[in-house]
Amino acid sequence: MRPTEPVGIAAAGLWLPEGRSYASDAVATGRLRERAAGELGHDSVPDAGDTAPPDAAVHAARLVLDASGVAADALDVLGHAWMYYQGHDLWSPAHYIARRLGASGALPVGVQQVCNGGAAAVALVSAWLATAESEPAARPRLGLVTTADRFAEPGFDRWAGDYGVAYGDGGTAVLLRRPAAPGDVLLLRSVATYAAPELEEMHRGTDPFMPAARDLRERVDMRATKRAYLRLHGVERFNEANERAIRAVVAEALCDAGMTASDPRLSHVVLPRFGAKTLTESWIPVLARCVDARPLDFGRATGHLGAGDALAGLAELVRRGLPAPGRAALVFSAGAGFTWSCLVVEAPAS
Known part of the structure; x- marks a missing residue:
């Protein structure tokens, strides 16, 4: 968009x-x-x-x-x-x-x-x-x-x-x-989103449809549904979709914002608030091949904030006075479904 x-x-x-x-x-x-x-x-x-x-x-x-x-x-x-x-x-x-x-x-x-x-x-x-x-x-x-x-x-x-x-x-x-x-x-320059509905099974697994919440288990157990998915499909299907989605939202968001991956205005990349291993193995290497910008991990003290990662990232940019006037940042989020989004925001020139 x-x-x-x-x-x-x-x-x-x-x-x-x-x-x-x-x-x-x-x-x-x-x-x-x-x-x-x-x-x-x-x-x-x-x-x-x-x-x-x-x-x-x-x-x-x-x-x-x-x-x-x-x-x-x-x-x-x-x-x-x-x-x-x-x-x-x-x-x-x-x-x-x-x-x-x-x-x-x-x-x-x-x-x-x-x-x-x-x-x-x-x-x-x-x-x-x-x-x-x-x-x-x-x-x-x-x-x-x-x-x-x-x-x-x-x-x-x-x-x-x-x-x-x-x-x-x-x-x-x-x-x-x-x-x-x-x-x-900040100025919102673009928002790009990519969906992979074929991955919805990761949060459904082989569970039957139930008439009310937690009728099947007393607690939400995403590990159980992911184990069921991985037994059927393995991990590569998700890894490939994740890299494809990250690349797609970066390319679309930058294009819509009138920028390129090496644009000197692009200074920072705000990561979703996932665990350190997930970011190190599944996000940072992919983004390093997509853009020339510094990754920012704001989630060590908060963990994943459910639906709030992208907005929390915007709030932290503002609190820190980032990016500098005339510079831009990418802000990411992703979630079950699966869906990935990338926002391009720019600090107004002073």
């Missing part, structure tokens, strides 16, 4: 709880092998405790609205993405977030694309802003994107429910503005 006119990122925020869950505790109780803990590379990840996921999204959204000086009732659309249970069985967390913020004029929309949901919501809200009617003299159109996840016991084991990933709790938010305005912290 290439915006027809610049979409401004007015602010980006990450809210993390004070509580922590420790890898050493998971090893001590036998939930996680010591070798697996070392491969993950996280000493601890944020634990939200009693804070419900939509409330974490509200916290992040308020950070963003306060930083931008935008009132909630000025929002035109609010897209909320998540990976795991939001607190009620049949309910719209997006509407709850809009109500808590006072975004009475916004259209609340839920976006479900598992771990890639935040990036998908940025693309969808940007497209909505681009097609919304707006006279040249009228005010800019404003879209808020939020994500939030809490990987709580007993239904989810954040340390041992998956291979190569530890799951942290938190909320993220990004405020999008069309057209961009002076003072926007």
Whole structure:
């Protein structure tokens, strides 16, 4: 997706709880092998405790609205993405977030694309802003994107429910503005997405369809479904698809942004918040063959934030003052399905 006119990122925020869950505790109780803990590379990840996921999204959204000086009732659309249970069985967390913020004029929309949901919501809200009617003299159109996840016991084991990933709790938010305005912290130049539906079986395995959540197992067990997939297909099918997808989203995102892999404006690559071994073996080598830019791993202290990796990456870029004015960065996310996304953002020239 290439915006027809610049979409401004007015602010980006990450809210993390004070509580922590420790890898050493998971090893001590036998939930996680010591070798697996070392491969993950996280000493601890944020634990939200009693804070419900939509409330974490509200916290992040308020950070963003306060930083931008935008009132909630000025929002035109609010897209909320998540990976795991939001607190009620049949309910719209997006509407709850809009109500808590006072975004009475916004259209609340839920976006479900598992771990890639935040990036998908940025693309969808940007497209909505681009097609919304707006006279040249009228005010800019404003879209808020939020994500939030809490990987709580007993239904989810954040340390041992998956291979190569530890799951942290938190909320993220990004405020999008069309057209961009002076003072926007970043410009969204493009969003590229690649899907490989043939891999959906990795999170289904050979399990039967069930009438309700966790009727088959007491806990979410992505290891079980992945083992079933690998017994049938082996690991090479996924490895080949992963490299093909990363290459495809990089090429499309750069092309849509009017850049090349060796463009001197491209300074950083923000990695998804996966385990250290997964990044070292499956991401960093592929990206090194795709672009001349420095990889940034912001996930050591957070783990994987469910649907929030891409937005958390944007927030961390803003917090660190990256990239430099006139320079650009790639921001990645990926998730079950499988789907991969790459955002190209540029810091306005000073």
